[in-house]
Amino acid sequence: xxxxxxxxxxxxxxxxxxxxxxxxxxxxxxxxxxxxxxxxxxxxxxxxxxxxxxxxxxxxxxxxxxxxxxxxxxxxxxxxxxxxxxxxxxxxxxxxxxxxxxxxxxxxxxxxxxxxxxxxxxxxxxxxxxxxxxxxxxxxxxxxxxxxxxxxxxxxxxxxxxxxxxxxxxxxxxxxxxxxxxxxxxxxxxxxxxxxxxxxxxxxxxxxxxxxxxxxxxxxxxxxxxxxxxxxxxxxxxxxxxxxxxxxxxxxxxxxxxxxxx
Amino acid sequence: xxxxxxxxxxxxxxxxxxxxxxxxxxxxxxxxxxxxxxxxxxxxxxxxxxxxxxxxxxxxxxxxxxxxxxxxxxxxxxxxxxxxxxxxxxxxxxxxxxxxxxxxxxxxxxxxxxxxxxxxxxxxxxxxxxxxxxxxxxxxxxxxxxxxxxxxxxxxxxxxxxxxxxxxxxxxxxxxxxxxxxxxxxxxxxxxxxxxxxxxxxxxxxxxxxxxxxxxxxxxxxxxxxxxxxxxxxxxxxxxxxxxxxxxxxxxxxxxxxxxxxxxxxxxxxxxxxxxxxxxxxxxxxxxxxxxxxxxxxxxxxxxxxxxxxxxxxxxxxxxxxxxxxx
Numbered sequence: 001x002x003x004x005x006x007x008x009x010x011x012x013x014x015x016x017x018x019x020x021x022x023x024x025x026x027x028x029x030x031x032x033x034x035x036x037x038x039x040x041x042x043x044x045x046x047x048x049x050x051x052x053x054x055x056x057x058x059x060x061x062x063x064x065x066x067x068x069x070x071x072x073x074x075x076x077x078x079x080x081x082x083x084x085x086x087x088x089x090x091x092x093x094x095x096x097x098x099x100x101x102x103x104x105x106x107x108x109x110x111x112x113x114x115x116x117x118x119x120x121x122x123x124x125x126x127x128x129x130x131x132x133x134x135x136x137x138x139x140x141x142x143x144x145x146x147x148x149x150x151x152x153x154x155x156x157x158x159x160x161x162x163x164x165x166x167x168x169x170x171x172x173x174x175x176x177x178x179x180x181x182x183x184x185x186x187x188x189x190x191x192x193x194x195x196x197x198x199x200x201x202x203x204x205x206x207x208x209x210x211x212x213x214x215x216x217x218x219x220x221x222x223x224x225x226x227x228x229x230x231x232x233x234x235x236x237x238x239x240x241x242x243x244x245x246x247x248x249x250x251x252x253x254x255x256x257x258x259x260x261x262x
Numbered sequence: 263x264x265x266x267x268x269x270x271x272x273x274x275x276x277x278x279x280x281x282x283x284x285x286x287x288x289x290x291x292x293x294x295x296x297x298x299x300x301x302x303x304x305x306x307x308x309x310x311x312x313x314x315x316x317x318x319x320x321x322x323x324x325x326x327x328x329x330x331x332x333x334x335x336x337x338x339x340x341x342x343x344x345x346x347x348x349x350x351x352x353x354x355x356x357x358x359x360x361x362x363x364x365x366x367x368x369x370x371x372x373x374x375x376x377x378x379x380x381x382x383x384x385x386x387x388x389x390x391x392x393x394x395x396x397x398x399x400x401x402x403x404x405x406x407x408x409x410x411x412x413x414x415x416x417x418x419x420x421x422x423x424x425x426x427x428x429x430x431x432x433x434x435x436x437x438x439x440x441x442x443x444x445x446x447x448x449x450x451x452x453x454x455x456x457x458x459x460x461x462x463x464x465x466x467x468x469x470x471x472x473x474x475x476x477x478x479x480x481x482x483x484x485x486x487x488x489x490x491x492x493x494x495x496x497x498x499x500x501x502x503x504x505x506x507x508x509x510x511x512x513x514x515x516x517x518x519x520x521x522x523x524x525x526x527x528x529x530x531x532x533x534x535x536x537x538x539x540x541x542x543x544x545x546x547x548x549x550x551x552x553x554x555x556x557x558x559x560x561x562x563x564x565x566x567x568x569x570x571x572x573x574x575x576x577x578x579x580x581x582x583x584x585x586x587x588x589x
Contacts, residue, residue, distance in 0.1 A: 011398075013398040013399060013401060014399055014474055014501075014532055014534075015474060015475065015532070015553070016553070017553045017554070017555055018398055018401050018402065018555070020402060025404075027398065027402065097370075097371070097376075097377070100371070119363075122398070122399060123397060123398060124397055125379075125380060125395075125396065125397060125399075126379050126380075127358070127363045127367070127379055127380065128363075128367040128377065128379055129367075130367075131335070131363075131364065131365075131367040131368040131371075132367045132368060132370070132371040134368060135367075135368040135371040135372050136371060139447075140336070140447035140448055141335075141364075141368065141448075142364070142448070143360070143363050143364045144360045144363065144364070156451070158454065159360060159364070160360060160517055161273070161359075161360045161361075161453075162278075162359060162360065162420075162516055162517060163516075163517070163518075163519075163520075164455075164456045164510065164511075164513075164517065164518060164519070165453060165454075165455060165456070166453070166454045166456070167332075167333075167450065167451075167452070167453050167454070168450075168451040168452050168453075168454060169334070169448055169449060169450050169451060170448070170449040170451055171447060171448050171449075172446065172447045172448070181500065181501070181504045182500070182503060182504035185505075185506060222409070223370075223376035223377060223378070223408055223409050224376075224378060224393075224406045224407075224408060224409075225406055225407050225408075225409070226404045226405075226406045227392075227404075227405050227406060227407055228404065228405045229397075229402050229403070229404045230402065230403050230404075230405075231402065231403070231555075232396065232400065232401075232402065232403045232557065232560065233403075233560075234560040235542075235560050235561055236560065236561055236562065236563070237559075237560065238547075238549065238559040238560070238561075238562035238563060238564055238565030239563065239564050239565070240559075240564075240565045240566070240567065241564055241565070241566050245568060245572040245573055245576055246576055248566055248568060248573055248576075249573055249576035249577040249579075249580045250580050252527075252548055252564070252566070252573075252577055252580075253577060253580035253581050253583075253584055255546070255548065255564060256468075256492065256525055256546075256548075256581070257584050259524060259525060259545070259546055261467065261468055261492065261493075261524055261525055262492070262581060262584050262585060
């Protein structure tokens with residue numbers, strides 16, 4: 001089984017304090033740690049597990065600048081066989097529609113049975129690349145995937161719905177499956193694995209190498225144009241409890257007690 | 263280019279709340295641009311649901327086909343493409359749900375109509391579609407313009423719009439199903455319910471919710487002890503279930519449970535929308551997070567910006583002190 005995994009190099013922001021930069025349209029990137037998008041991490045792990053079970057290859061593909069090699073090397077260290085990075089100054093400002101077009105141009109000449117990607121990216125959260133790419137490739141797709149069972153020419157997948165409910169659907173292969181977090185437990189990478197991956201080749205492709213023009217990519221080829229970034233309005237401003245940890249603990253306990261809960 | 267389409271989402275015979283939320287927003291935009299609102303219902307044996315929708319829109323387009331009984335993005339895409347090509351709505355709206363995210367991106371790509379996903383607000387300004395959405399897990403909002411086109415597709419976030427029931431008495435118009443061929447790439451098999459869990463977090467008076475900020479599984483007993491000191495129950499956000507530190511019956515949020523305890527203590531939870539949706543109506547919310555800008559503080563009664571590992575042991579002993587006994 002030949003599997004392609006689409007990954008994105010994103011800043012880790014779940015636990016970080018983030019600031020809007022001077023352009024007012026993006027966040028301050030300095031000081032943030034970049035890594036593989038969390039959802040893509042699960043997609044990669046799933047791909048490697050399928051390869052370990054059924055044989056075949058795993059190719060990791062990203063669209064990004066040179067620093068995105070960090071994410072590709074992580075993929076190689078974790079069991080991907082090949083890595084490709086599509087990179088070009090013209091790609092700057094691409095939204096997920098433009099990214100899907102770039103990925104399609106790279107992937108259409110490659111053999112694959114399965115394409116896995118994260119259900120969404122933790123930075124922009126568009127939740128779009130998988131099904132858009134499937135449409136461009138003319139293959140089946142499923143999103144919010146929590147379980148994959150491969151059969152003869154088909155995959156049976158569990159999709160996460162709301163409120164804990166799941167549905168099982170069968171898709172014909174080849175297929176693009178967008179993976180939800182929690183589908184597996186991504187493995188840790190050994191230091192030896194990382195060292196080995198440092199030596200492996202990462203193939204780069206520019207706009208000239210793929211079948212797209214300047215107008216198809218970047219801001220020109222995108223649907224969304226960010227005009228303004230701002231701090232979300234507050235629904236209910238918390239009253240901040242201040243003091244030493246001891247004083248704060250006493251205040252919290254006092255509030256809970258005042259509600260008759262202690 | 264005329265009118266606004268809202269695609270109804272239904273499951274197991276029931277129209278989902280997101281549909282009425284989207285219809286409410288759709289109506290507002292239709293009024294702003296002096297246009298009409300049409301609900302689109304695809305299914306089988308859903309005449310009753312069509313009637314319900316007619317109370318919210320001027321028109322209900324109904325397509326019935328056995329192939330549309332359960333949601334299948336492939337079948338839905340074919341029917342919706344045909345309806346959009348025929349009626350040319352300016353805007354097609356649906357929920358940013360597991361239903362909408364499976365359908366909208368592919369539909370938009372096929373029709374070459376720009377798609378804006380997970381919108382929390384939208385309006386037309388001088389014929390330009392302007393949308394508001396969140397990025398970085400809800401830490402920032404962005405306003406974005408959508409590239410000019412004949413028509414647009416948007417998915418809207420759950421609970422972003424409060425349902426208002428208008429005094430509409432719409433007409434139900436049946437359209438023939440365009441599905442002449444078999445659906446070959448995708449097949450719905452069945453719904454599966456999560457295995458019944460050992461604990462019902464919706465019944466607890468006090469919930470201690472734990473998130474990513476707990477960092478390591480070895481810290482879990484510490485929060486468990488705090489929950490115990492309060493006679494409460496341990497709950498969590500998604501990453502904790504993904505890591506396997508708690509079972510999924512403890513998960514609060516859009517893909518877990520909706521809770522409304524007398525007190526919800528959020529520890530190391532940043533407050534992504536998906537989690538907040540499940541707990542924001544709690545009577546009392548106290549959040550501890552080391553990031554002063556964490557979105558959770560915009561939904562809490564009390565906030566503490568501090569290392570939770572400093573607060574936790576002290577809080578536990580304070581609680582036992584108030585109870586008049588030693589920890």
